[in-house]
Amino acid sequence: MARPGPTRTVPEQAAGLSSRLYNHDLAPTRVEGRSWKAYNIFTLWAVDVHSLGNYGFALGLFALGLGAWQILVSLGIGALLLFVLLTIAGYMGYRTGLPFPVMSRIAFGVRGAQLPAMVRGVVAIAWFGIQTYLVTQVLTVMVLAVAPAAQALEAVSFLGLSVLGWICFVALWVVQVVILLYGMDGIRRYEAFAGPVVLVTLAALAGWMLWQTGGDIAVSTPLPLTGGAMWVQILAGASLWTAIYGTFVLNFCDFTRSSASTTAIRRGSFWGILPNTVFFGCVVVVLAGGQFRIDGQVISSPSDVVNTIPNTPLLLLASAALLVLTVAVNLMANFVAPCYALSNLMPRVLDFRRAGVVSAVLGLVILPWNLYDNPTVIVYFLGVLGALLGPLFGIVMADYWLVRRGRIDVPALYTEASDGAYHYRRGVNVRAVAVFVPSAVVAVAAGFVPALEAVAPFSWFLGAAMGAVLTVLVAPRGTEYRAVSGERIAVDPSEH
Secondary structure (H helix, E strand, O other), X not given: OOOOXXXXXXXXXXXXXXXXXXXXXXOOEOOOOOOEOHHHHHHHHHHHOOOHHHHHHHHHHHHOOOOXXXXXXXXXXXXXXXXXXXXXXXXXXXXXXOOHHHHHHHHHOOOOOHHHHHHHHHHHHHHHHHHHHHHHHHHHHHHXXXXXXXXXXXXXXXXXXXXXXXXXHHHHHHHHHHHHOOHHHHHHHHHHHHHHHHHHHHHHHHHHHHHHHOOOOOOOOOOOOOHHHHHHHHHHHHHHHHHHOHXXXXXXXXXXXXXXXXXXXXXXXXXXXXXXXXXXXXXXXXXXXXXXXXXXXXXXXXXXXXXXXXXXXXXXXXXXXXXXXXXXXXXXXXXXXXXXXXXXXXXXXXXXXXXXXXXHHHHXXXXXXXXXXXXXXXXXXXXXXXXXXXXXXXHHHHHHHHHOOOOOEHHHHHOOOOOOOOOOEOOEOHHHHHHHHHHHHHHHHHHHOHHHHHHHHHHHHHHHHHHHHHHHHHOOOOOOOOOEOOHHHOEOHHHO
């Protein structure tokens, strides 16, 4: 693995570009030297599909009354939708070599792009801290299993967290920062390691549950949904499964900008999303149905099963795998986005690594355990911000594919010249903002107004669809868009 902070050279042609819009990490990547293969894209999903949060969601479907086949159908529909959206978003990264904040300049303007970048970044920073806290709980269990005397540290707390919790949190915080200091290549290597570990562990956990029950599991709860109510819940589950990735589909280009080909994106996403989601669904059915057969209880996480393992060494191995899993999910879903967002905010001061350290510090000082324990913060603050991601996705994608037909003047994204293609009005495209406001209102209302509870699961799609349709309707007519390659101002992918 390369050392953190490699020496970088600025392309001579970049001298005339604005230093308030351009640095090495925001620059497009050269086509030559891109190293993300299909396997690397696959391992992103091999990890993220199996996040503990996703298991909590899918196990909830069992508790709501969906049986084995209904859960698999729901997740399958969601996976197919997700694959299509990710392919659309991923191709943009490959074609332009741009990270998400710079990609947003196309639709929102060189200054207006701060809006989508910071919405995505704030959500990610909060969830980075929360996910680090959740994996802290796993590490705490491991420490107590090995050193029961450490229980004394649990009795003393500071700022809402026990001393042992602080030790575990800071240790995991440092590990993630160190990985990030190796740049995107460090994340690629960690995900490549974590993917097989996660898949093998979850398969083994499902196998252990089948052994515990003698292969006899419950395929549904005693009061399963039927008829129209069942299909509504299946479609709602599919929609929510897609919306869970509303954050990641938005900035998938942060990863695919280093992909070797569109084939790598397509194949990696196909195997990582479709068959992997079916495997995920099978694990959910086995864990939920097995535990329900044992004691009539519906579990909320694989960690509930891990904690019942009577053998300490096996419990430690399983817990360590969950730890590896959650760190991997955190890095890809909640660490990369704010790094680019903050670098885009202050490119002269913050490169990817410095922005990563700032993001990590913010994720610590917000005391995420207090946020997680406050339903109001989770539901309303983070929930509302999350609802804004659908409209942003619709606007950015429709502007790129439907309005401009993929014809982008990449160098113009880094200039503040008033006649620049993406300068609009003082750097802000008021059309995009005018589309975003009503689309965001609809998405938030659908998700949070009690009278609209029936459409709440579909709020992401409603916001995205409205954003896309309005973007096409308000687009200027008769405009010719130029396609100009960014190769002359691009940097080697290894420099990220």
